Amino acid sequence: MNLSKSKTFLTYLGIAIISMAGVYSCTSSDDDGGITTDDGDGTGTTELHAAFADFDSNNVTIMLSGTTVIIESNGLPNHTSPYWSNTTARSAVDPMGNTLTTPAAAVNHPLYVDPTVTSFANMAPGNIDDFNGSYSLTIPASPTLATSSSSTGLGAIGIAVSGSMIYNDEEGPNVPLDSAVGSLDYTAAHTGPQSYHYHLEPKAFSDDDDALVGIIGDGFFIYGRKCNSTGTYPTDLDASGGHTSTTQHTTTAEYHYHIENTTYLNQYYIIFPGDYQGIPNNIQ
Ligand SMILES: [Zn+2]
Ligand SMILES: [Zn+2]
Known part of the structure; x- marks a missing residue:
């Protein structure tokens, strides 16, 4: 976890540095551990919030661009789940009455765990790795x-x-x-x-x-x-x-x-x- 967090930190530190190439300003860590960078347009400083360091750096990329933060994710969870691909086929009936079959995989995904609070009979169709996700959220830095x-x-x-x-x-x-x-x-x-x-x-x-x-x-x-x-x-x-x-x-x-x-x-x-x-x- 600490390694993951430090990687996230390094990722956005690198991005902050790249984004400032050719800009005269400097970078410094503030009291909260965030990165402060001049946005280069004379309107003041923009900071990438320290909380972004808690996001999984393998799945989520956080970029600071001026006064905007762009968060991109592959949608995959960094933890175990019975919804990772596994060797048990299951089927479910959708609200329209169609039977949707989730086929068995040849091997269990390393993060697969057996269902506990749910069951194969109750699980929704589709495994985590069936979804080739790409998600992007753009928000103001403040x-x-x-x-x-x-x-x-x-x-x-x-x-x-x-x-x-x-x-x-x-x-x-x-x-x-x-x-x-x-x-x-x-x-x-x-x-x-x-x-x-x-x-x-x-x-x-x-x-x-x-x-x-x-x-x-x-x-x-x-x-x-x-x-x-x-x-x-x-x-x-x-x-x-x-x-x-x-x-x-x-x-x-x-x-x-x-x-x-x-x-x-x-x-x-x-x-x-x-x-x-x-x-x-x-x-x-
Ligand atoms: Zn609170
Ligand atoms: Zn849902």
Whole structure:
């Protein structure tokens, strides 16, 4: 993990240096461990947030370009799952009644683990490595709150630190998540039309803690159910699970979200059931 983080750091350090080639300014680390670089257009400095160092550097590439951050991911998770290719064929019936077969692979993927909280009979069609993912999210380096919130839609609404996508609390048009919970793996993810994605607290990297979970499409980070600023569950959250405080990544209070600390179906926690409080950008 430390190696992974340092690689991410080196990746964006390298990008920051490359982006400044031919520019007269210098680079320095600030108190938060982020990289500060003059954007070269005279409007001041732009910093790549220290939290980006928590993203898996094998799956996610983070680039700072002027006052914009471009996050690209292959969509693959950096952790184990029963949804990696494996030697057990399975079939599922889609809402239209079609049987979708996921064939057996010759060997188990190194990150494959047997299903525990789900089962082959309940798993969604398609394995992680069947999806040749390419996802890109472009956000302002310093996102701002919008004058009014906006609802999230189907598909990716955020990118997790693992490399995979974050979805909201819907499984499809007129398909409530409730009916799909049985297909979620131990870290509350399954495969879908476009990618492996999380709906609920992703226990592979956030389990009742303050860990960084990922970034939402409006550019704000989302953390686990606890906040580093107090060490416990925040009590001042808005309707989207957001508030402004310090985190483990910044000594300056800033807006961020938390996984909703309200049980869903008596045992789960939905990552992001609310609206965007910032200006949403598409993950494409
Ligand atoms: Zn889903
Ligand atoms: Zn917080």
